[in-house]
Amino acid sequence: MIKTPVALAALSLLASTPALSATPAEQSADQALSGDTIAWDFLEGITTEVGHRQAGTEAETRGRVWAMKWLRANGFANVADEAFMMQTWVRGEEEAAIVAPFAQPMIITALGNTASTGADGVTAEVVYFPSYADLQAAPAGSLQGKIAFISHYMRRTQDGSGYGFAGPARWTGPGLAASKGALATVIRSIGTEDHRTPHTGGTAFPDGVAATPAGALSNPDADNLERMFARAGGKPITMHLTLTPRWLGETQSGNVVGEIVGRNPSLPPLLLACHLDSWDLGTGAFDDAAGCAIIAAAAKWATKNGQPLRTIRLLFAGAEETGLWGSKAYAAAHQDEPFMVGLESDFGADRIWRIDSNFTKTTPDLYGQLAAAVARFGVAPSTTPASGGADLNVMREQQGALVDLQQDGTRYFDLHHTPDDTLDKVDPVQLRQNVAVWAATVAVLANHPDAIVVD
Amino acid sequence: MIKTPVALAALSLLASTPALSATPAEQSADQALSGDTIAWDFLEGITTEVGHRQAGTEAETRGRVWAMKWLRANGFANVADEAFMMQTWVRGEEEAAIVAPFAQPMIITALGNTASTGADGVTAEVVYFPSYADLQAAPAGSLQGKIAFISHYMRRTQDGSGYGFAGPARWTGPGLAASKGALATVIRSIGTEDHRTPHTGGTAFPDGVAATPAGALSNPDADNLERMFARAGGKPITMHLTLTPRWLGETQSGNVVGEIVGRNPSLPPLLLACHLDSWDLGTGAFDDAAGCAIIAAAAKWATKNGQPLRTIRLLFAGAEETGLWGSKAYAAAHQDEPFMVGLESDFGADRIWRIDSNFTKTTPDLYGQLAAAVARFGVAPSTTPASGGADLNVMREQQGALVDLQQDGTRYFDLHHTPDDTLDKVDPVQLRQNVAVWAATVAVLANHPDAIVVD
Structure with a gap:
């Protein structure tokens, strides 16, 4: 002391x-x-x-x-x-599901200021980034047509400093992924618990980068998606994503x-x-x-x-x-x-x-x-x-x-x-x-x- | 010992x-x-x-x-x-909202074997039963056109015996309410935690009683609805409920x-x-x-x-x-x-x-x-x-x-x-x-x- x-x-x-x-x-x-x-x-x-x-x-x-x-x-x-x-x-419909190889629904919520997938949703391959730094290292254009998955993990702290370390995945992650071509982004919730209650919050897209759909998976869903990457043996993982927020x-x-x-x-x-x-x-x-x-x-x-x-x-x-x-x-x-x-x-x-x-x-x-x-x-x-x-x-x-x-x-x-x-x-x-x-x-x-x- | x-x-x-x-x-x-x-x-x-x-x-x-x-x-x-x-x-759409006097959405999930409200849902006054015994005491026909709310609380036990005490609210509560005229039933989740993750599970309707829509509110939503009854000063509380399960x-x-x-x-x-x-x-x-x-x-x-x-x-x-x-x-x-x-x-x-x-x-x-x-x-x-x-x-x-x-x-x-x-x-x-x-x-x-x- x-x-x-x-x-x-x-x-x-x-x-x-x-x-x-x-x-x-x-x-x-x-x-x-x-x-x-x-x-x-x-x-x-x-x-x-x-x-x-x-x-x-x-x-x-x-x-x-x-x-x-x-x-x-x-x-x-x-x-x-x-x-x-x-x-x-304001938020609209919110649905996510893995289509292949391990079909199952996931729980997601849209992030503030994001765009709509349209009512029919989008289906695309998911690209896994364990951390924000991994997304930063992705080459320009490499996410064209893909859904970026940023699984940056937040740690529990008394003073909230964990938010500072993990927050960028939400604050600027979707914009960074969009700038590299991603058609949508899903992030691990910026939160410290293990309930299937995803954490929303605002995000911002850089000047000149059009807003894309983006949402947060609950932590258990993000865990599950990580395990899928470990078990898929290199096979592509495909997600169907429907998020229909709109501007009033x-x-x-x-x-x-x-x-x-x-x-x-x-x-x-x-x-x-x-x-x-x-x-x-x-x-x-x-x-x-x-x-x-x-x-x-x-x-x-x-x-x-x-x-x-x-x-x-x-x-x-x-x-x-x-x-x-x-x-x-x-x-x-x-x-x-x-x-x-x-x-x-x-x-x-x-x-x-x-x-x-x-x-x-x-x-x-x-x-x-x-x-x-x-x-x-x-x-x-x-x-x-x-x-x-x-x-x-x-x-x-x-x-x-x-x-x-x-x-x-x-x-x-x-x-x-x-x-x-x-x-x-x-x-x-x-x-x-x-x-x-x-x-x-x-x-x-x-x-x-x-x-x-x-x- | x-x-x-x-x-x-x-x-x-x-x-x-x-x-x-x-x-x-x-x-x-x-x-x-x-x-x-x-x-x-x-x-x-x-x-x-x-x-x-x-x-x-x-x-x-x-x-x-x-x-x-x-x-x-x-x-x-x-x-x-x-x-x-x-x-x-199988389950369908699931939405509940208080319409008046304290308008706000609630989180609900349908109970197994229940009927659909139809896609447009139903709007009706909610009748509050703190326990299953209170519902049992309700006069025949008294719930005509109403939504019964059974808020029977489950206690945490090591041996699961709390399920035996609270379970009837789910197992037979909706059927009992239906037999007294209820057009639908919402119950407090048969669960011991305080997350907004409602507990589903099967229910059964007695012979001669047609299945009605029925769902479980999460415990925090049931708490909130109880508080609304305490604060409404006798004014009716109205809920809009949409549950569209179906039989395959x-x-x-x-x-x-x-x-x-x-x-x-x-x-x-x-x-x-x-x-x-x-x-x-x-x-x-x-x-x-x-x-x-x-x-x-x-x-x-x-x-x-x-x-x-x-x-x-x-x-x-x-x-x-x-x-x-x-x-x-x-x-x-x-x-x-x-x-x-x-x-x-x-x-x-x-x-x-x-x-x-x-x-x-x-x-x-x-x-x-x-x-x-x-x-x-x-x-x-x-x-x-x-x-x-x-x-x-x-x-x-x-x-x-x-x-x-x-x-x-x-x-x-x-x-x-x-x-x-x-x-x-x-x-x-x-x-x-x-x-x-x-x-x-x-x-x-x-x-x-x-x-x-x-x-």
Whole structure:
């Protein structure tokens, strides 16, 4: 274990905080830990009464209406839907089957922004790439008329770093295969579990490369297809693939906002973000109704004992999953509005284990206060710079202050973008730990009078 | 812990078996425990090269052809396909969605032997029954024009007894609802996990009650529908349901058999059973390719050191899932052929923990030998009478001897009849323990000269 000066400073602050002299903010966070029902109320409500909230669809619109009603009912001010327009893709039929030599159906789901095979589907030989690097090494034109199979395996990590290693297979794999002539691409799901619940998600095609059909096989199906290559003795493996997604054209989405107004509204507010949209396969419980539930509940608990100095603004962003439409729209609309600090919750609902910021060196006293406020919930200090969540483009464009409350992502990619992202997966005890940590953090920040100097 | 005379007798036998004087049969079983590859070869092969093997379909036929080829390649004699005819039901389109008040899609799969809604589906109010008993209590005619929702919850048990408590909701629930006027039925999956992989399985309608459409919602969907009833404030909940299964009419299935011929073929043979068919959603790895893999591998290991006294016959039954067609056909064809004893493996591939027989009292010496032979693999003796597997109708009709090697079913109903019943779920270490226990058991039985007197 390496003890940096910052970590030591945080520890010394902890040592100087007697456990028996809890402040009102600390008491409130402790109450949230044991008894919060606000987050669950939001989370159960929106997943049950709305279900999925795919970006740009009427389901997302119903999600915004539901969330605004909930925010008003829970005492938030200045609740609004800040509309923006987007290009909307929706899924159609989804079927895959091995035709020869080992005929059998497979479970697949289309990736966002991909093209249709047409209703009759396509039949073609499958070319197997164990990893993204293997696909990169394939000669130009070598995939003409073929279906590329990228079986790049994702590893489970607490911090989600496995997504960075495996993600390119989805993010740019289909485009790379298309650039080498592939008529379609199937990938191993970017996910860490072994259920036949494939992981969707967006992909992008390079300029000048036409979108092709592309989908993700579930991990057990990808395993099976790998075994087929091992057993086929060099005989070609042929797949029939039917994916019929389509573009709806330009539709309306929106960012839902709400506030707890501070005693001094002229001070730059806190910006607490999450995203309200979800993929369509599950009900978007982990990704990301939980995030919205956590930040809303935390704002309530952090201000339970009195109006905060600064305004706390919630940003329930729209259309994150399909290209950060909401984040970009919010940044464009609010680029000239100063914010004190931005924080996002968008990594499920499991426990927070570390607090990062981008002002650890330059505003160490404040960072130390934050680290001390959350240490009793099992959250460690850190020297890793915060980078902010996907919906905080406005903060990055302003080069503003960021705090990341890092969640345990060990099982996040079991559920991410799958049909299994449903309410039953949320552990109420860990959800309350999130609310408590956020409440403690927000209480410190919302009552801090000074601007933050970032590293 | 209660020590019965039988258990004590078994223990005293154990005490008299010095660990260092292993017989050739014991050595062979120990080798199977550490190094069997036969079972995995079968299991990987059939799930990869054939996939699912739904009863009465061409996939099951391919499964029989594959299995016969494998049996011959592995040295089994008298390999044959004993054909029989059956009525065959196959699945069609499957869609469910809540229309009002909380519109969203749900994941459903049709139950075997059910009727079609027609391609346009049906839309009707859902009536909620928390348990099978609640449905039983519903007045006659009260479900006219409604969709019954039976949300009877299955509990996880090691011995599978939870299936007995929850199973009626599937086995007879749709028929009961239909008899009270329901136009369709949806049930909570008879399963113990929380994935959006619904559990199919057969159901039966009473005489005089026309089959209706019926399907199983995944557990997370059933949870969600329950929450909707709690949140709807008495407003009706309306579902649109499309299930289009159909009957193919009479098609051919078959029982695959193979033998290791004994030194005295005139003695009644052992009958080792499993079933080769599976439901269509997964690849039938746990249910029941594993069983066929275990009995075949065990027959090989049990005879590794020489020809057994008695013939060992394998019965890979067809069409178990859709109504024990193969078991019934085998009993009809072989009712006059005496068997020494019957055993079946059809409860997944997790470890064996107990040995039961139906001759514990009447042939205690042999039972004691069996109990002693498997004790070193962690298998306990028992006074519970064996009842035999589903494919051993022939033994029950003959009132013959039975041995049940009880497997750990703790996670069996996570996978049972779902898309998730795939090879990756099989633990190779526990699979080998099964092979070793079976090999030790078969070695004792196949070299036992006397007939068994049953209790």
